[in-house]
Amino acid sequence: MKGTDTLSIGELAERTGLAVSAIRFYETKGLVAPVRTESGQRRFMRADIRRLSFVLVAQEFGFSISEIAAQMEKLPDNRAPTKADWTRMSRDFRKHLDAKIEGLVALRDKLDGCIGCGCLSMKKCQLYNAGDAANRHGRGPRYLMGDRPDASDEL
């Protein structure tokens, strides 16, 4: 459908750089919710380009799809998000980014001060204590210290 205000999945793929299969997959995860034509083809809003761009950026930051989905629930479902919608949502998201970045910077600095320190008493080594269960989330050994799959805490 060239020249319409809606996009076919192929057009959306081209605009975002995503594979068509990835977009379908994202739909199953609730990241986009296209309408269907009579014949069952997906029609996307132009705003979905932005939604998917956001997904890509958030992934770059290491957020999982379910975390991103949780974040995006703050955008309206039925109408195209307005500038105000995006602003409110991104203000909230920015907190998570800041926290993530701060965590990484702190970790880098600990690494800096500690990794070359040669201390063999691991008791008080900052690096040794940096990888606490509290910090660790999203990567590393999955079922660590009672951190079981059902511990559902989105973001």
Add this chain to the structure above:
Amino acid sequence: MKGTDTLSIGELAERTGLAVSAIRFYETKGLVAPVRTESGQRRFMRADIRRLSFVLVAQEFGFSISEIAAQMEKLPDNRAPTKADWTRMSRDFRKHLDAKIEGLVALRDKLDGCIGCGCLSMKKCQLYNAGDAANRHGRGPRYLMGDRPDASDEL
């Protein structure tokens, strides 16, 4: 073997907070290389606590196991790493950390300036252009734009 200078896998697990199974798995990936007793049990050096702590921290930064393995190859294999070994290696690693952090900060700032901008012309939206194939590595759609599995570039 309590009171020896080597550690059993269980002791190492306790010291690092890792599951025993995870340590065995890491061995298959070359992250640790324990020796064996006559009867076949693994014996770890105390320095392996540090190696594994490093692994945990690096994972926290979003590095994959093979990337970490590549990085750790700069440590000596047979003797326990000295302070100098760790320093040299971590100096090198720090470059990657800095790059990663800078990338995230830049992305956050773009997000900041862009996500609420309301521009519908995606052509020149910074956010839209931020998720380029160049930036994207490690997460997101895997086989994107010729970024095929055989493109072996460690770290």
Add this chain to the structure above:
DNA sequence: TCTTGACCTCAACTTAACTTGAGGAATTAT
């Protein structure tokens, strides 16, 4: 009109990073 390219669904495969379990041997504790 007809055919070629875009779409559709659904099931199965892939990779990373581990975990779980079965079946058995070696240590440690009582």
Add this chain to the structure above:
DNA sequence: ATAATTCCTCAAGTTAAGTTGAGGTCAAGA
């Protein structure tokens, strides 16, 4: 000495995030 732990290997299961392919429908250009 015997029971309870810990350890071993190897195969198979798990989750996330997609990809691939088969079999079939729909639409847009020559």
